[in-house]
Every structure is written in structure tokens, then in C-alpha cells.
Amino acid sequence: MTGMTTVALLHAINLGAKRQVPMADLRALLGDLGARDVRTYLQSGNAVFGAGEAPDLRGRLEGALAERYGFPVPVTLRTAEEWREVATGCPEHLSTEAVTVAFLGAVPHADAVAVLRGRDVRPERWEVVGRTVYQTVPVGVRNLKLSHAVLERVLGVSATVRNWRTVQAVAALLGG
Template identity: 35%
Template structure:
């Protein structure tokens, strides 16, 4: 970690969905700044936050931010904190590069942990439609040719895999990588 700190991205789960658990992005930016983070920026209303931290790793920051968030807003939101290197690997290791130009059909799930072989096999049994997926470490890549909104399989992923995670479409993934890269160059 340099003296400038490390750039991270926090991916929130379950905020600003259907008018529930509303968190304004300006308030979220102020919240992160109040926690002592710098170069704070948000992207879209689902709670994607790029920030720089002088200390701590992703796991430590996740616990700290989740606790402070729950205290501030009064509800729990699972948060996946990942560093710039993680996002670079996510994009580089995309098993479906031919779909990258159709960002609404390609999604990446940041998972709390790497699923076991048995958990992946259980999920593979449920993948009977047009979708296909691949797991690499703590990332699940999903190609949903008809879009995630029409995907029956996408709805089965959390219940079947039983590894907490949060999904982002490929456009969001690329935008967050770009934002984190720009923050890393400051």
C-alpha cells in the first residue's frame, strides 16, 4: 500500500430496490468521507462506491463499513469490498469475452467466498435454460442471453449456491474499474 492508500470499491446489496431501503448517493458519499476515506465517488443508485483508504484490507473494511452503515441507516446491507486488483482480474478473466459488447447480458457476482465444488455442481444442475455460468474464485460470471430480468436461473442462484453475493452487469463492472483506475492514478 502506498502512502496515498489503496483504492477499493464497495458493492452494496439490497439498497434502493423498489423504493425500499432508500439511501441517497450524496449521503452515502458523505458517510464514507465521515469514516475517513478519500477520493469517494458513487455510481448509480444501487450503492457502488469507489474510495481510498489509508489502512485496512478488504475484509476489515467490509466489517467496519457494514457496522457503521447499519448504525447510520438502521438496517443491514451486505457489502462486498474489493480492491482495484480484484476488479482488474475480474475483467481480465471474463470467460465470455464475446459477450462483453452486450453488457446487459453479462453479469458478475461478487461472492463472499469461493464456492465449493459441491455448491457449484448443485448450481450447475439448475442451469437448464439458455444461460451459462462459470465460477472463478469468488466471482460468478453469468451469461443471460435474454437478460437477467427474464432469467429464471438468475433467481435461483442465491438460493441454490447459498454463498452470499451481489451482481452487477458488465457495464457497471467496466465503469467501476475505470473509476477505481482513475482514483488509483491520483
Template identity: 40%
Template sequence: MNAYAALLRGVNVGGRTRIAMADLRSLLTTLGYTDVRTVLQSGNAVFTAPETDPATLESTIEEALAAELGLTTRCLIRTGPELQTVLTAHPLADVADNGSKMLAVFLSATPDPALAAEHDPVALDPDTIRIGDRVVYQWCPAGIAEAPALVPFLERKWRITATARNWNTVTKLAALT
């Protein structure tokens, strides 16, 4: 069995797409996943399942959310080793001293190189944004509300799905997987 983290896009943020974490746990258990736990109220879950392609898990969960709960949202899956790599590759660790102000923006896919070159998110704030492997790191020293809106930029310019988690949440998810 492998451990996975499910990151639901835009759930329980600003009164939009709502889901009770008990319902999410129940849904994942119904799908046959085990050791299901949710983290916070923002659409994060960890579970174990037989080794499966993450893209298959994503589509299975998305389809079940729509069919069972009427919730249409994207789900990004990361394995435990992938989350650990995000933590160890942290390119802003020397300045990011507050986990609630440090973001990992998870990407649904590796961006098209031409789009990435044409629309470089680092240009939004060269001191606080770095690009990793299917993740963009963003340090928000004045707070997340004051930082450049990275998720909409990436989704619009790179034509991919993105979802952000603060560093404290990423660390918890990695520990649970």
C-alpha cells in the same frame, strides 16, 4: 493508499432498501476513506484507504450503515486489481455484445466445493453462465428479466451473499479503481 469498490447488496432496487448516494459518500468519508465517489444509484462506491483486509472494510461499512443510517445490508469489497481480473477473465466475451445484458455476480466467499458441485448454476443455462473466482458470469441475451434468477439461486444453494452488476457498471468501477 489502495483503491476499493464497495458493492452494497440490494440497495435502491424495487423500493426496498433505500439510501441516498450523498449519504453513502458522507458515511464513507466519515470512516476516513478518501477520494469517495458513487457510481449510479445502486449502492456502488469507490474510495481509497490504507491497505486493509477487504473483510475488515466490509464489516466496518456494514456496521456504520446500520449504526448511522439504520440500513442493514451486506457490503462486498473488491480491489482494483480484482475488478480488472473480472474484466480480463470474461469467459463470454465472444457472445456478450451488450454490457447492459451481461452480469457479473459477485460472491461474498468462495463457495463450499461440495455445495458448488451439488448445485451447479451453469445447469440453469449452460450457454450463458460461467463460474469464475468469487464471481459468476451471466449473459442475458433476451434481457435480465428473462434470464434465470441467479442471485437467489446462489444465495439459497451455496449459502453465500451474492450481488449482481451489469457489465457497464463493472467496467466503470474498474476504471475508477
């Protein structure tokens, strides 16, 4: 991983009074773990950084966050290249509407995707692409039938969701 640019997505932080992780603290914590040139976007746990030799970076970051804040913070990592693929890979049939992106912890099993396809979530539309779910948001995020919790439960993998604007803004932080 020498010199690899990485994106870290912290799950479910800064949404309420009890799960606060200040971005300055996140930048410092990542620096303590050997990350370089750490930049964050918004207050929702999006960090871009250079990673050196960092075996089990995700596990070490999750452990350090739990130790510092006293609650578990799942983390999803993507390389810069993987992020760029997500930022340019929204299926065309979904790109005419507002879209959110769920970053999955693993590729979901085909049987789980089939179960998800069996759910009536209209007017929402969605597509699984590898470890990513692109989803339209026709009636607003708060009214989603295919919520973050449903994705995790039905697909059997961890997920963290970002809106399309955030996906694009992090892509801009990555440059190139």
C-alpha cells in the same frame, strides 16, 4: 491496506422505496470511516475510494449503514486489482452475449458449484471464477433462472450482481 484503492458494492439498495441510501450519504459515511477520494457510480451502491488503515472496513461500513438507515446492508469489497481482473476476465465463451457478474462473498465450495451445474438454466450460460460468477442474460435480467437468490441459496455464499456496463464503468473509475 495503506493507500489501497477499494471498491465497495452495497447489496439491494435503492431498488424500492424502503431501502434508500443516497450516494451523497454513502460518500460522506465512507469519509467518516477514513476513506479518501470517494467516488460513486449510479445510484445502486458502487463506491471507489482510497482506504487507509481500516481494520474490518466491511464490518464497520455495514454497522454504520444499519445504524443510519435502520436496515441491514450487506457489503462486498474488492481491491482495484481484483476488480480489474473481473473486468478483463470474462470467459471467452460467454463474452459474445450480454453478461452480468455476481460478486460472491467467498469462493463457493466445489460441491455447491456441482449442485448448481446440475440445474437446467438454459438458455443461460455461466461460469464460476474464484469469487465471481459470470452469467449470460439471453432473455433479460427479470427472467433469469439463475437469479441472485438462487446463486446465494445454492452456492451458500452472499452475492451481489452488477451488469457488464457497470463492471466496465467502475473499472474506468479505477483508471490504469
